[in-house]
Amino acid sequence: MPTESAYQICINPACRKTYSVDEVLSGCTQCGNLLDIAYDWNKLPVPKSLREFEARWSSRSNPLDYSGVWRFRELMRFAADDQIVTIGEGQTQLRATASVAKYVGVKDQNLLLQYEGLNPSGSFKDNGMTAASTHARMVGAKMTACASTGNTSASLAIYGSATGLFDVVVFVGSGKIAFGKLSQALDYGSKTLQIEGDFDDALKQVRDVCKAEKIYLCNSVNPFRLEGQKSIMFRVLEGLGWDVPDWIVAPGGNLGNSSAFGKAFSELKELGLISRIPRLAVINAAGANTLNQLYGQQGIRWNGGYTDDAKIDGFFDVMDRENRRASTLATAIEINRPVNLKKCLRALDVCNGVVREVSDQAILDAKAKIGAGGFGCEPASAASVAGARLLREEGIIAPSDRVVCILTGHQLKDPNATVGYHSSLPHRIDPKLASMGIQSASFANGPVPVPNNLERILEVLRELG
Numbered sequence: 001m002p003t004e005s006a007y008q009i010c011i012n013p014a015c016r017k018t019y020s021v022d023e024v025l026s027g028c029t030q031c032g033n034l035l036d037i038a039y040d041w042n043k044l045p046v047p048k049s050l051r052e053f054e055a056r057w058s059s060r061s062n063p064l065d066y067s068g069v070w071r072f073r074e075l076m077r078f079a080a081d082d083q084i085v086t087i088g089e090g091q092t093q094l095r096a097t098a099s100v101a102k103y104v105g106v107k108d109q110n111l112l113l114q115y116e117g118l119n120p121s122g123s124f125k126d127n128g129m130t131a132a133s134t135h136a137r138m139v140g141a142k143m144t145a146c147a148s149t150g151n152t153s154a155s156l157a158i159y160g161s162a163t164g165l166f167d168v169v170v171f172v173g174s175g176k177i178a179f180g181k182l183s184q185a186l187d188y189g190s191k192t193l194q195i196e197g198d199f200d201d202a203l204k205q206v207r208d209v210c211k212a213e214k215i216y217l218c219n220s221v222n223p224f225r226l227e228g229q230k231s232i233m234f235r236v237l238e239g240l241g242w243d244v245p246d247w248i249v250a251p252g253g254n255l256g257n258s259s260a261f262g263k264a265f266s267e268l269k270e271l272g273l274i275s276r277i278p279r280l281a282v283i284n285a286a287g288a289n290t291l292n293q294l295y296g297q298q299g300i301r302w303n304g305g306y307t308d309d310a311k312i313d314g315f316f317d318v319m320d321r322e323n324r325r326a327s328t329l330a331t332a333i334e335i336n337r338p339v340n341l342k343k344c345l346r347a348l349d350v351c352n353g354v355v356r357e358v359s360d361q362a363i364l365d366a367k368a369k370i371g372a373g374g375f376g377c378e379p380a381s382a383a384s385v386a387g388a389r390l391l392r393e394e395g396i397i398a399p400s401d402r403v404v405c406i407l408t409g410h411q412l413k414d415p416n417a418t419v420g421y422h423s424s425l426p427h428r429i430d431p432k433l434a435s436m437g438i439q440s441a442s443f444a445n446g447p448v449p450v451p452n453n454l455e456r457i458l459e460v461l462r463e464l465g
Ligand code: F0G
Pocket: 123, 125, 147, 148, 149, 150, 151, 152, 153, 220, 251, 252, 253, 254, 255, 256, 257, 258, 332, 333, 378, 380, 381, 408, 409
């Protein structure tokens, strides 16, 4: 049975307590640290080469082969095939984008955008939610829940509506959730609780509610979710003909994605399926920069798993005492206490990583460039391109480096940010954006008002060139 070769294990090297995959846990019961899913690889049929996965393209009538996540199921074998819950997630694309390459400052073909917004609910979260839903089914859960800045809730809600397997309750903060995302949770029929507070408050509440009511928790403290998110990296490699890029650049919020990427690469290396590991850049929004503060300024490192917890706790104590709360237009990553901090530190260690923060201005400018050069994305996703540009300016990324930026969410998730930016004029920035410190919209492409008159329309078109 596949599940006998997989188990849960505490990430703390001083603990390493293990648990069966049949248990529902969101942390180690002995020391409170995060859990990983681990595998006895020698008991599992793992392909000798990543190319073997390509054969699955010819059997796409099998839903597991069609899924861009489960196509790689040998690399996340915690569930038997007949338990897997899939809605056809992971049909995403890696595309080289010359105009964005120019903006970042690398060679034409060297800037690649991984469009995770093409998932069924419009964000990368579906990669993880298919795995969490699979585990929820394995353990017989009837109700699932999450807290969210919007995308996790949209994703969990679609897995509830499209499979009919679970009732779903989502907890969102007040005010900041982008309407595209809120509308999804409502439309997919999940119970939606809007907590007076922000994402961190909602997460705390949902954790307590799930414990009290035995509801299955689908936030990224759930280690099964991150197993699914490893597949984003498998598809990036697939998109490059199984070559390893020089850089993976991802926005950092709760730090589940970056954690999953690091795990994916260390496992592929351990299995001899890749010969080197790319560098990882995790990009915070300046208004939600806990990771950058801890990693960049306080020098916190993974340190073999012996992280300086006193220093980390001290940082959060000051944050609470001064009531410092995250605030950014990239609402998806407006998070104070990233729950996967330690796993992300491990990923940064494995991938010789760097952390940076970028302003909301840089995020919206990069977003406009991404939209004009391809399929577009939501603000948080554009932090990746803004971060790559910054790292190029600093000389950390070289012009000849091959850089993959992860576009985590679809352009239509947050139309207010997009329309606000493009409707802004040099002397009149959209008031909502201006109140968040946006001073310019250099790449605005605003709508042009015209009278309902053919001659005037033609004149205006000629003027626009
Ligand atoms: N990009 C988007 C579009 C997101 O929705 C999120 C996280 C991130 C990046 C950050 O990813 O948490 O793995 O570091 N959104 C969560 C949510 C928090 O509730 O939808 P991370």
